[in-house]
């Protein structure tokens with residue numbers, strides 16, 4: 001069994017979650033925030049039998065869209081005589097950041 005930890009952009013979450021539910025996957029959805037951009041994203045924890053791992057990865061690829069974001073770098077401290085306009089920096093945000101962990105034990109305790 002595997003545990004897939006997938007960080008996706010918030011706007012991709014609904015279609016992906018719908019597709020996972022349609023196919024009967026069990027998962028937990030956690031609202032999270034990207035450490036770099038400080039934007040809302042979503043972290044999914046999906047526990048699956050190893051044989052079904054490729055199907056989940058396929059859904060992540062299908063619904064996780066890569067996008068370019070522009071970020072304003074922090075303005076340096078400027079002397080009064082200087083004038084400095086910082087240009088936005090292009091940041092490429094991938095469709096999904098995926099970690100696959102081997103699960104030692106899985107139980108649903110009733």
Ligand code: 2BA
Nearest residue numbers: 007033034035036037038039041091092093094095096097
């Ligand atoms: P953020 O941390 O907000 O990062 C958004 C995008 O900014 C990243 O896209 C990457 O292109 C860029 N970025 C991140 N850290 C950077 C840095 N130190 N210097 C320059 N550019 C940087 P992705 O790589 O597609 O990551 C999307 C989101 O996935 C991340 O949002 C973060 O929440 C999560 N993530 C990415 N790598 C991770 C890792 N190794 N561990 C845990 N979470 C990760």
